[in-house]
Amino acid sequence: xxxxxxxxxxxxxxxxxxxxxxxxxxxxxxxxxxxxxxxxxxxxxxxxxxxxxxxxxxxxxxxxxxxxxxxxxxxxxxxxxxxxxxxxxxxxxxxxxxxxxxxxxxxxxxxxxxxxxxxxxxxxxxxxxxxxxxxxxxxxxxxxxxxxxxxxxxxxxxxxxxxxxxxxxxxxxxxxxxxxxxxxxxxxxxxxxxxxxxxxxxxxxxxxxxxxxx
Amino acid sequence: xxxxxxxxxxxxxxxxxxxxxxxxxxxxxxxxxxxxxxxxxxxxxxxxxxxxxxxxxxxxxxxxxxxxxxxxxxxxxxxxxxxxxxxxxxxxxxxxxxxxxxxxxxxxxxxxxxxxxxxxxxxxxxxxxxxxxxxxxxxxxxxxxxxxxxxxxxxxxxxxxxxxxxxxxxxxxxxxxxxxxxxxxxxxxxxxxxxxxxxxxxxxxxxxxxxxxx
DNA sequence: GTCTATATCTAGATAGAC
DNA sequence: GTCTATCTAGATATAGAC
Numbered sequence: 194x195x196x197x198x199x200x201x202x203x204x205x206x207x208x209x210x211x212x213x214x215x216x217x218x219x220x221x222x223x224x225x226x227x228x229x230x231x232x233x234x235x236x237x238x239x240x241x242x243x244x245x246x247x248x249x250x251x252x253x254x255x256x257x258x259x260x261x262x263x264x265x266x267x268x269x270x271x272x273x274x275x276x277x278x279x280x281x282x283x284x285x286x287x288x289x290x291x292x293x294x295x296x297x298x299x300x301x302x303x304x305x306x307x308x309x310x311x312x313x314x315x316x317x318x319x320x321x322x323x324x325x326x327x328x329x330x331x332x333x334x335x336x337x338x339x340x341x342x343x344x345x346x347x348x349x350x351x352x353x354x355x356x357x358x359x360x361x362x363x364x365x366x367x368x369x370x371x372x373x374x375x376x377x378x379x380x381x382x383x384x385x386x387x388x389x390x391x392x393x394x395x396x397x398x399x400x401x402x403x404x405x406x407x
Numbered sequence: 408x409x410x411x412x413x414x415x416x417x418x419x420x421x422x423x424x425x426x427x428x429x430x431x432x433x434x435x436x437x438x439x440x441x442x443x444x445x446x447x448x449x450x451x452x453x454x455x456x457x458x459x460x461x462x463x464x465x466x467x468x469x470x471x472x473x474x475x476x477x478x479x480x481x482x483x484x485x486x487x488x489x490x491x492x493x494x495x496x497x498x499x500x501x502x503x504x505x506x507x508x509x510x511x512x513x514x515x516x517x518x519x520x521x522x523x524x525x526x527x528x529x530x531x532x533x534x535x536x537x538x539x540x541x542x543x544x545x546x547x548x549x550x551x552x553x554x555x556x557x558x559x560x561x562x563x564x565x566x567x568x569x570x571x572x573x574x575x576x577x578x579x580x581x582x583x584x585x586x587x588x589x590x591x592x593x594x595x596x597x598x599x600x601x602x603x604x605x606x607x608x609x610x611x612x613x614x615x616x617x618x619x620x621x
Numbered sequence: 622g623t624c625t626a627t628a629t630c631t632a633g634a635t636a637g638a639c
Numbered sequence: 640g641t642c643t644a645t646c647t648a649g650a651t652a653t654a655g656a657c
Contacts, residue, residue: 217431217511218514222651233624233652234623234624241652242650294508295574297431313575342595349571354563356509360513381553381556447641455633
């Protein structure tokens with residue numbers, strides 16, 4: 194094993210175990226065991242368990258940032274938006290342990306706390322831009338106060354859908370169906386404020402996807 | 408100190424520390440220290456840290472269950488609903504550590520896992536009954552598919568608003584304002600499906616409360 | 622780079638005196 | 640019921656040989 198490969202192996206093994214069992218339930222010995230390397234070797238590549246978490250977080254951000262980099266003058270079609278949400282939940286799902294133990298992970302590492310808040314803020318901006326785009330097209334009509342509440346609810350669903358689903362929804366559903374529900378849930382928050390033809394367009398899209406789920 | 412009092416002291420101290428620092432960050436020694444008793448004394452009253460958590464959970468359920476015991480033929484006014492949500496968030500806030508570390512706490516104790524799911528189910532039922540009450544009055548009009556999505560989003564907000572607020576919202580806000588936002592967020596999910604006069608009634612109520620917040 | 626062996630540290634939990 | 644002292648287990652992390 195060359196340098197990069199073992200490091201990579203440790204990261205992938207950690208990610209799998211963290212996602213499956215929850216980060217607090219996974220020890221460094223456990224990771225080393227699962228990766229078929231010695232604990233000592235693991236600590237040759239990483240100074241601490243936190244280092245592994247931080248590195249995984251960096252990779253998550255690297256993948257997620259481009260997705261929420263919404264240009265200020267964008268005007269997404271329903272299909273584009275669906276696709277964007279799909280990508281977003283896909284990547285969050287790959288790093289779901291971060292969302293599952295958000296409070297404790299960020300609580301232990303102040304740097305992560307700040308980084309996650311910043312990420313949250315960028316995602317909120319992106320959601321705001323998308324709403325603004327719909328408003329510019331005349332597809333969305335909403336009062337400022339309601340807009341703020343909507344944005345808050347959107348961020349709540351975007352942030353906690355994954356732990357919510359893992360805890361209360363998942364039973365007997367394949368990954369695709371769970372994701373479809375997530376996206377449908379998010380869009381359903383916006384649909385009531387849309388005007389036709391966009392409203393019907395978004396609704397039809399949601400119905401179409403949901404039919405194939407479960 | 409008589410038997411009941413020390414037990415009570417341990418529970419209250421634990422609850423405070425769990426809520427403030429997060430359950431995983433609080434050790435039994437820490438609890439004993441904060442309660443000004445010895446670790447040995449703590450273990451005279453409780454067999455394990457889990458026992459403390461389970462007892463706190465039971466108390467939470469005992470307080471929360473009556474609130475979500477909505478009669479099947481109920482027809483809540485806007486003010487009643489606001490009050491009910493207020494009570495609900497109040498009690499959840501008092502036991503917020505449960506919601507902050509839901510996955511890990513239930514993951515460690517299968518009994519708690521089941522109990523929490525059952526509680527979630529009863530709360531979902533209650534939310535459904537309230538929607539049904541509004542529908543019966545002709546105040547709410549919604550398609551079955553959208554109703555399901557709405558109920559899902561409602562439960563997500565009801566379950567994760569507290570950790571969400573603690574992580575991303577709280578800064579520089581008093582408890583009352585945070586609560587008001589929570590309730591406003593929940594009601595905002597329903598408002599788009601309401602008809603006048605109820606729609607305007609709910610909207611006005613939300614606006615009135617929000618003005619006094621921040 | 623990787624291993625084995627081990628050190629360190631801390632949390633949960635117990636024993637036994639009072 | 641409460642204390643002090645201590646045990647145990649297990650997790651993080653290091654040392655030193657290969």
